[in-house]
Structures are given as structure tokens and as C-alpha cells.
Amino acid sequence: MRLTPTQMAWRAAQDITDGAYVNLGIGLPEMVAKFQPPGRKAIFHTENGILGFGEAPEAGLEDWDLINAGKKAVTIKPGTAFFHHADSFAMVRGGHLDVAILGAYEVAETGDLANWSTGPKGVPAVGGAMDLVHGAKRVAVITDHVTKDGQPKLLRRCTLPLTGVGCVTRVYSSLAVIDIEGGQFVLREKLPGLSLDALQAVTGAALHVQGAVADLIVPEL
Amino acid sequence: MRLTPTQMAWRAAQDITDGAYVNLGIGLPEMVAKFQPPGRKAIFHTENGILGFGEAPEAGLEDWDLINAGKKAVTIKPGTAFFHHADSFAMVRGGHLDVAILGAYEVAETGDLANWSTGPKGVPAVGGAMDLVHGAKRVAVITDHVTKDGQPKLLRRCTLPLTGVGCVTRVYSSLAVIDIEGGQFVLREKLPGLSLDALQAVTGAALHVQGAVADLIVPEL
Amino acid sequence: MDKTVTDPAAAVAGIADGMVVMIGGFGGSGAPIELIHALIDRFIATGHPKGLTVINNNAGNGHVGLAALIEVGMVAKLICSFPRSADPVVFTEAYLAGKIELELVPQGTLAERIRAGGAGIPAFYTPTSFGTDLARGKPVEVFEGRSYVQERWLKADYALVKAHLGDRLGNLTYRMAARNFNPLMCMAAAVTVAQVSRIVAPGEIDPEAVITPGIFVQGVVQIANPAQEETLNRAGARYPEVAK
Amino acid sequence: MDKTVTDPAAAVAGIADGMVVMIGGFGGSGAPIELIHALIDRFIATGHPKGLTVINNNAGNGHVGLAALIEVGMVAKLICSFPRSADPVVFTEAYLAGKIELELVPQGTLAERIRAGGAGIPAFYTPTSFGTDLARGKPVEVFEGRSYVQERWLKADYALVKAHLGDRLGNLTYRMAARNFNPLMCMAAAVTVAQVSRIVAPGEIDPEAVITPGIFVQGVVQIANPAQEETLNRAGARYPEVAK
Numbered sequence: 001m002r003l004t005p006t007q008m009a010w011r012a013a014q015d016i017t018d019g020a021y022v023n024l025g026i027g028l029p030e031m032v033a034k035f036q037p038p039g040r041k042a043i044f045h046t047e048n049g050i051l052g053f054g055e056a057p058e059a060g061l062e063d064w065d066l067i068n069a070g071k072k073a074v075t076i077k078p079g080t081a082f083f084h085h086a087d088s089f090a091m092v093r094g095g096h097l098d099v100a101i102l103g104a105y106e107v108a109e110t111g112d113l114a115n116w117s118t119g120p121k122g123v124p125a126v127g128g129a130m131d132l133v134h135g136a137k138r139v140a141v142i143t144d145h146v147t148k149d150g151q152p153k154l155l156r157r158c159t160l161p162l163t164g165v166g167c168v169t170r171v172y173s174s175l176a177v178i179d180i181e182g183g184q185f186v187l188r189e190k191l192p193g194l195s196l197d198a199l200q201a202v203t204g205a206a207l208h209v210q211g212a213v214a215d216l217i218v219p220e221l
Numbered sequence: 222m223r224l225t226p227t228q229m230a231w232r233a234a235q236d237i238t239d240g241a242y243v244n245l246g247i248g249l250p251e252m253v254a255k256f257q258p259p260g261r262k263a264i265f266h267t268e269n270g271i272l273g274f275g276e277a278p279e280a281g282l283e284d285w286d287l288i289n290a291g292k293k294a295v296t297i298k299p300g301t302a303f304f305h306h307a308d309s310f311a312m313v314r315g316g317h318l319d320v321a322i323l324g325a326y327e328v329a330e331t332g333d334l335a336n337w338s339t340g341p342k343g344v345p346a347v348g349g350a351m352d353l354v355h356g357a358k359r360v361a362v363i364t365d366h367v368t369k370d371g372q373p374k375l376l377r378r379c380t381l382p383l384t385g386v387g388c389v390t391r392v393y394s395s396l397a398v399i400d401i402e403g404g405q406f407v408l409r410e411k412l413p414g415l416s417l418d419a420l421q422a423v424t425g426a427a428l429h430v431q432g433a434v435a436d437l438i439v440p441e442l
Numbered sequence: 443m444d445k446t447v448t449d450p451a452a453a454v455a456g457i458a459d460g461m462v463v464m465i466g467g468f469g470g471s472g473a474p475i476e477l478i479h480a481l482i483d484r485f486i487a488t489g490h491p492k493g494l495t496v497i498n499n500n501a502g503n504g505h506v507g508l509a510a511l512i513e514v515g516m517v518a519k520l521i522c523s524f525p526r527s528a529d530p531v532v533f534t535e536a537y538l539a540g541k542i543e544l545e546l547v548p549q550g551t552l553a554e555r556i557r558a559g560g561a562g563i564p565a566f567y568t569p570t571s572f573g574t575d576l577a578r579g580k581p582v583e584v585f586e587g588r589s590y591v592q593e594r595w596l597k598a599d600y601a602l603v604k605a606h607l608g609d610r611l612g613n614l615t616y617r618m619a620a621r622n623f624n625p626l627m628c629m630a631a632a633v634t635v636a637q638v639s640r641i642v643a644p645g646e647i648d649p650e651a652v653i654t655p656g657i658f659v660q661g662v663v664q665i666a667n668p669a670q671e672e673t674l675n676r677a678g679a680r681y682p683e684v685a686k
Numbered sequence: 687m688d689k690t691v692t693d694p695a696a697a698v699a700g701i702a703d704g705m706v707v708m709i710g711g712f713g714g715s716g717a718p719i720e721l722i723h724a725l726i727d728r729f730i731a732t733g734h735p736k737g738l739t740v741i742n743n744n745a746g747n748g749h750v751g752l753a754a755l756i757e758v759g760m761v762a763k764l765i766c767s768f769p770r771s772a773d774p775v776v777f778t779e780a781y782l783a784g785k786i787e788l789e790l791v792p793q794g795t796l797a798e799r800i801r802a803g804g805a806g807i808p809a810f811y812t813p814t815s816f817g818t819d820l821a822r823g824k825p826v827e828v829f830e831g832r833s834y835v836q837e838r839w840l841k842a843d844y845a846l847v848k849a850h851l852g853d854r855l856g857n858l859t860y861r862m863a864a865r866n867f868n869p870l871m872c873m874a875a876a877v878t879v880a881q882v883s884r885i886v887a888p889g890e891i892d893p894e895a896v897i898t899p900g901i902f903v904q905g906v907v908q909i910a911n912p913a914q915e916e917t918l919n920r921a922g923a924r925y926p927e928v929a930k
Contacts, residue, residue, distance in 0.1 A: 125769050349549040564811050608718060
């Protein structure tokens with residue numbers, strides 16, 4: 001029993017306030033945009049120079065000059081703005097984004113994030129991740145709680161090359177919602193049927209409890 | 222017998238090639254724009270964010286959102302572009318201007334320029350001069366050859382606070398045209414009636430002669 | 443989300459004693475006169491805010507706008523490039539009397555320091571001012587055989603800017619050379635308030651034509667027929683009006 | 687002054703062996719496909735230019751544009767942030783075979799280094815990459831209690847960019863997100879050549895709407911119906927065409 005990627009995205013979306021400026025990483029985090037609670041409208045930023053873009057166009061109506069950082073076609077809507085890459089990363093690096101939500105290979109209890117390189121083999125690619133982790137006011141991660149092999153992705157220290165040091169403050173995993181505070185994982189929510197011991201067993205660093213741990217309840221999606 | 226400010230401006234204008242990007246300092250240098258030789262069109266830059274602006278409007282037709290660095294009203298013409306101050310000084314500092322022509326309190330044979338402060342008394346003001354002297358590909362000065370008291374303004378070393386170090390390469394004075402090469406004043410042109418000795422007598426550093434010295438001949442203006 | 447602010451008084455209500463305030467404009471072009479005057483009104487009424495550090499290219503002209511802000515005694519320090527004007531008497535007297543501190547910055551360095559503040563760049567190197575009094579005490583480094591001066595970012599608590607069109611998301615356009623420092627200051631302040639000639643609906647500004655994207659703007663207030671400093675000065679205006 | 691260039695071949699004729707060439711675009715948006723293909727044509731015909739250092743955000747996709755430039759063997763080194771794509775086989779094979787050098791740069795740092803090159807800023811500090819492998823060997827300095835990495839400017843001999851409208855003075859506009867790195871690269875190259883969909887008369891571009899002022903552009907060539915990388919790749923295109 002664990003959350004689907006869609007459900008993780010739904011949970012992450014519940015923490016985004018109305019009017020927040022948000023950058024969603026390529027892949028799974030992009031899904032967060034679909035689950036904004038009623039009455040809230042975040043404004044989405046993409047590294048390649050669009051603020052306030054809209055949803056994907058219908059198939060066949062793509063304009064390939066109007067894409068997001070994942071090179072997927074998007075649309076404009078009232079209030080959209082275009083700008084060049086230096087201005088785009090001024091928004092990022094200058095601390096103007098409220099939230100960045102990224103994927104992860106590993107997250108450490110120190111807030112360190114590894115999400116760009118699986119090591120010396122293959123072709124490395126970093127994109128905008130290293131800028132985002134040091135720019136947005138809040139950096140959160142969406143990730144399966146464990147690897148495909150069942151190994152913990154939440155660790156005392158990252159083993160893979162770092163994307164950023166001490167940058168992540170919240171993890172939305174497939175099993176739990178965990179904050180990073182003072183160099184510790186602090187458990188905020190976990191799946192109702194999952195014991196703390198069972199969760200700790202698949203987590204690579206100590207889970208701390210401060211006050212109540214809420215049930216992580218998400219809709220069927 | 223010496224050139225008027227207008228005549229100095231005329232002489233400086235003769236060295237500006239067609240299509241050159243030019244910044245003219247506040248005051249006397251601004252007059253250079255009026256004397257472009259037939260068939261040549263320079264493109265004028267002003268620090269406050271206009272490229273390719275036109276002449277002053279008729280009195281009464283000023284738009285005070287359309288001014289030059291001297292806060293005088295200008296006009297647009299086909300091909301004008303507006304931009305903000307950081308882009309404007311990217312043009313300056315990034316070496317994109319072909320020529321900057323400035324006024325001077327003092328110029329040294331080293332190419333040092335002093336044109337922003339007459340010392341600790343009064344209110345200092347620097348504007349864009351310090352950026353221009355290190356940005357434009359060619360930095361020239363228009364100046365009376367001597368001060369109102371008859372003292373040399375072309376010196377071995379500047380005595381006033383510097384605007385820039387080793388930046389000036391040509392001086393259009395009221396008596397001569399002088400290049401600065403290898404830390405020396407090299408005389409290129411002088412008024413026809415003026416002897417070399419007489420010119421040297423009002424110059425605060427040695428004038429060197431390499432090849433012919435041409436007559437500095439300008440029209441009545 | 444609606445960043446519209448009802449009036450200039452509300453727009454400047456959050457500016458507190460001792461804050462750093464960037465004020466847009468180059469001379470009168472792009473100067474947010476009505477916002478500055480609203481700030482003066484508050485000071486006249488309440489004695490606050492005072493002890494401000496103001497960042498502007500100039501130091502005011504005549505007895506309106508920035509000059510008036512200085513004249514009523516609200517400005518402790520001015521960071522600018524060119525504190526001269528047609529009528530610089532207010533700043534000149536305050537400066538020579540030791541009533542106001544001046545940090546003089548070359549104009550391009552001023553622009554770049556403000557952009558750096560907005561872009562998360564704490565320091566950069568420039569050839570400008572190398573070997574001059576204005577580089578004194580600053581680190582110097584040689585890159586590719588040439589000497590450069592290290593300069594630091596500038597940030598502000600507030601930016602007061604003047605734009606042309608604005609929408610309720612904060613997207614802005616400017617009018618001709620009134621653009622100048624305004625877009626940079628929007629980036630570099632924790633709170634930016636823009637006075638605009640007209641508030642339009644989102645979408646009325648072409649996405650290609652947006653100069654300042656709304657992410658850099660926290661408040662937009664409409665001033666339909668903004669005063670122009672040059673016009674006020676030619677009419678001999680003073681703020682606050684002496685006759686009051 | 688007329689910066690119009692008659693055709694893509696003439697536009698790229700000055701690019702010599704070993705030069706540093708910036709190529710605009712983010713993926714296919716804003717990629718100057720026709721200029722790249724003209725450069726390939728020259729190489730096929732003459733064996734030059736070769737040994738190029740190319741700066742682009744990506745590393746090509748499929749077998750057209752930048753991927754084709756790499757595939758024919760013209761690129762010795764690539765400076766980019768994200769050498770992955772839907773079909774990255776060309777770069778991947780060249781890289782894993784040791785035939786091409788890669789300098790990987792975070793995307794915001796890449797943009798800022800290019801802007802710095804254009805703006806005369808030889809170095810700046812950024813928080814990006816601090817504590818990571820990509821900061822290795824770079825100076826680190828602490829400002830206001832936080833650590834930053836010193837990064838250097840990037841300049842180029844040539845920039846090949848794609849714009850929307852251009853006039854003979856070199857003023858340019860772009861189309862939506864095809865703007866991306868293009869305006870920055872215009873600033874940072876000794877010679878910038880822009881392919882535009884339409885050359886218009888000076889004045890037809892509103893002075894407020896100019897994104898790249900002509901001072902940053904040395905040549906403008908009209909390509910009325912530019913190819914789009916995504917469309918070419920969906921059609922399985924290759925350059926040069928294999929059938930030739």
C-alpha cells in the first residue's frame with residue numbers, strides 16, 4: 001500500500017497557497033499543477049522563460065515555440081509573460097519563487113538533495129535543478145519512499161552527487177510527508193495503515209516525531 | 222586664435238564612421254551629433270536607455286519621458302529602441318559602443334582622465350562617465366587646451382580625482398588633435414598659425430611628433 | 443490574486459523608519475511623484491517614516507518628488523550616481539550641512555548592483571572605477587590580464603516605481619525612457635509598489651510586451667494623470683504646498 | 687547601415703576552425719536550424735569549420751540541427767546544461783566514445799555567464815552548485831553568512847540565433863518562449879547573425895517592443911518559413927539527407 005505518483009502530486013498541491021509562484025520540476029512534479037484546490041490559483045514559472053502559462057494544448061495544436069522546461073507544449077492565458085533566460089533565473093536565484101517542487105534520487109536528513117547524476121557512467125545532465133534548490137523560498141521533493149529495489153531514498157547522507165546542500169525542507173513520499181528541520185527528518189503524516197516502525201524500517205535515517213502525526217489521506221485518482 | 226566649442230565638436234565628428242555606435246557626454250560633446258559628414262549616420266546611445274534617438278524636438282513639444290542623459294528632450298526615429306539601465310550599461314561595459322566622446326578637466330599622457338570631481342569641496346557627481354571610459358572601444362575627449370586661467374589641461378599626470386586609468390586615446394582640443402600612444406602625447410594636427418613651441422608651452426607634458434603634423438582646419442560655424 | 447492597491451497612501455503605508463527604499467526614475471522620467479508625495483504626507487501627519495536610505499540615480503530637482511522627500515528631512519542616506527540637476531539646492535544644502543550621507547556610485551555599477559540584488563548575485567566584478575577614489579577599499583582582482591573591482595548587490599525593503607500599464611497580477615509596461623531603473627528596482631526590493639497610468643485586465647498586455655513580470659511586483663496603484671517633475675518645476679511647484 | 691545578409695551561407699561564412707560558437711534555442715524553440723544547416727553544408731563541401739566549441743542549453747535531438755552538427759564531427763567541445771532529449775543518441779554516442787568534450791553548467795549559471803560576457807562582467811558569485819561536483823576547483827566566498835561560487839563570463843566568436851522580426855539595423859523580436867538564450871547570446875558574441883522570419887523596415891518594430899537592440903547584432907538573414915526541430919524529428923528527418 002503506497003501512494004501513486006498522481007496521489008503524491010495531489011498531496012503536494014494541497015500545500016500551495018493561492019497566488020504562489022511555483023516551479024515544478026520535469027516529470028512527476030509537473031503533475032502537481034493539475035490538483036490545485038478549488039479557489040486557489042498558483043502562477044507557474046518555467047525556466048525557459050514563461051510565467052503564468054496554461055495547460056497543455058490539445059494534441060495537434062502544439063506550438064513548439066511555446067513549451068515548458070520539459071519541452072512539452074503549453075499554452076498562454078491572460079497574464080502570461082515571456083522573458084529571456086537571464087531574467088528567468090533572476091526570478092529563481094533572486095528568491096522570487098515561493099515554491100519549487102523537484103524529483104529526487106536521494107534526500108538526506110541534512111536537506112541535501114541528489115537528483116541529477118547517478119554517477120560517473122552515462123551522460124550527466126543538470127538543467128535548472130541546481131539553481132532552483134538555492135533560489136526558491138521553499139524547496140520540496142516528491143519521490144517514492146524507496147527505490148525500485150526497495151532501498152531507502154531518504155538517508156542520513158546522500159551517496160550520489162549532490163544537487164544542493166541543505167536545501168530541501170519537505171518530502172512528499174509515497175508513504176509519508178516528512179519535514180526537514182534542524183538536520184532531522186520530522187514525520188508529519190503517514191499512511192493510516194502503516195506503523196511508525198514499518199516506516200522507519202524503509203527510511204535510511206531516524207524519523208523524529210514532534211507532536212501529532214496526521215494520517216496521510218488522499219483521494220483515489 | 223583657437224577653436225570654438227562648436228568647431229571642436231565639428232572636428233570630432235569627422236572621425237566618426239558610418240554606422241558607428243556613439244555615446245556623447247553631457248554638454249559640449251553632445252554637439253558632435255550635429256556635424257556628421259554627409260553620407261554618414263552614426264547611431265547614438267544614451268545611458269538612460271535609448272539607442273538611435275533623434276534630434277531635440279521643437280520647444281513646447283518636449284515629452285519628458287523621452288530625454289537623454291543630460292535630461293534634455295530628444296525624439297525617436299525609425300529604428301529607435303528602448304531598454305532599461307542594466308541593458309544600457311551592458312552595451313557600455315560590454316564593449317559594444319564604438320566611440321565615447323567626453324569632456325575633461327584634465328587628461329594625462331598616460332591616457333588617464335579626470336572629469337568628475339574638482340576635489341573635496343562641493344557635491345561630487347559621477348554619472349555614467351566611469352563606465353563609459355572602460356567600455357567604449359575608443360574613448361576621446363573634447364576640451365579647451367587650457368583652463369580659464371590659462372593653465373594646461375593636458376598633463377604628465379592628473380592632479381584631480383581620476384575618472385579612469387589609461388582610457389583616453391585621442392584629444393580634440395581648441396588648438397590641436399593629439400593621440401595618446403604608449404604613454405605619450407602624439408601630435409597629429411595643430412592650428413596652422415600655431416608653432417610647435419607655442420603649443421608645447423601651453424601643454425603640460427611633452428608633445429611627440431611621429432611623421433607629419435597636419436593643419437587643423439575647420440569651417441567657420 | 444489581485445495586487446491592486448486603492449490609493450497611494452495605502453501603497454506606502456508599510457514603509458517604516460530606517461528602511462531602504464529604491465525610487466525609480468532618471469531625473470523626472472519614470473519618477474513616481476505621487477507615491478513619493480504620499481510618503482511625505484504620512485511623514486507630515488505622523489512623523490514617520492524617517493531615517494530612510496534612498497536609492498535613486500539622482501538627488502532630486504527643485505522642491506517636489508525626491509527633492510521634497512529630502513527637504514522635509516526623511517532621508518538619512520542617499521545612494522546615487524549624479525546628485526546634480528537644474529535646481530539641486532535641496533540636496534546640496536543638506537549635504538554640505540552634513541544632514542545627509544551620500545554614497546556615490548557610477549551609474550552602470552548602480553544599475554548592475556540593483557540587478558544583482560534582484561538576481562541573487564551577491565557580488566560581481568566590473569572594470570568601472572578601477573584606479574579611482576570610488577574603488578577605494580574594494581577588492582580588486584585580475585581576470586585575463588585586466589583589473590576589475592568587486593562590487594556588491596543592492597537590495598531594498600521597498601521599491602517605489604512608475605510604470606505605464608499594469609494588470610492586477612503586477613505585469614508592467616513603461617513609457618519610453620521612463621523605463622530606466624524601474625524594472626531593476628522591481629526585482630531588488632522585498633516589496634515593490636508600482637504607480638501606473640492605467641490598470642488593465644490580465645491579458646490586455648501582450649505577453650511579449652511585458653517588461654516587468656508580475657512576480658517582481660507586490661502592489662499596483664492607478665494614478666491616471668501622473669505629474670511630471672519637469673512640468674512641476676517649470677511651474678515653480680513645492681511639495682507640500684507652502685500655502686497650506 | 688544595412689546589416690541584411692543575403693543567405694544563410696553568407697551568414698556563416700566567417701566561422702573558422704576552432705571558434706567558439708553560441709547557438710540559441712532551448713530544445714527546438716528558438717533554434718536557428720537553417721543557419722546550423724548552412725554551416726554543415728560548408729563543412730561537407732570544404733571540410734571547415736571544424737573543432738568548434740559550441741555553447742547551447744542542450745546537445746541536440748534526433749539527427750537535425752545541433753545534433754547533426756555533432757554527428758558530422760564539427761564539434762570538439764560542448765558547453766551546455768542538459769545534454770538529454772527525446773532522442774539524444776548522437777551526443778550520447780559521441781560523448782561515450784570520447785569524441786566530444788562536455789562542460790556541464792547549471793542552466794541559470796549558463797545564462798548568467800553568457801549575459802556577463804555580453805555585459806563586461808568577467809566574474810560573479812552565485813549560490814548555485816555550491817557544495818556540488820560542478821563547483822569543484824572554483825573559488826568560493828562567503829557573503830553575509832552564505833557561501834557562493836565564483837563563475838566566469840562566457841564569450842563567443844559567433845552567435846547564431848533565431849528571432850522573429852528583424853530590421854536592417856539589427857533590432858530583433860522573438861516568438862514566445864523561443865526567446866530563451868537568444869538575446870543573451872546576441873550580447874556575448876563578437877559577431878551575431880540572426881535568422882528572422884521577416885525583415886521589416888526600421889520603425890516597423892515598436893521601440894518599446896525591441897528585445898535585442900541592433901547594437902548587439904551584426905547580420906540579419908531572412909528565413910521566411912523556418913523549420914522547427916520538433917516537426918523535423920517527428921518526420922524522422924536527417925541532415926544532410928542520407929539519400930543525397
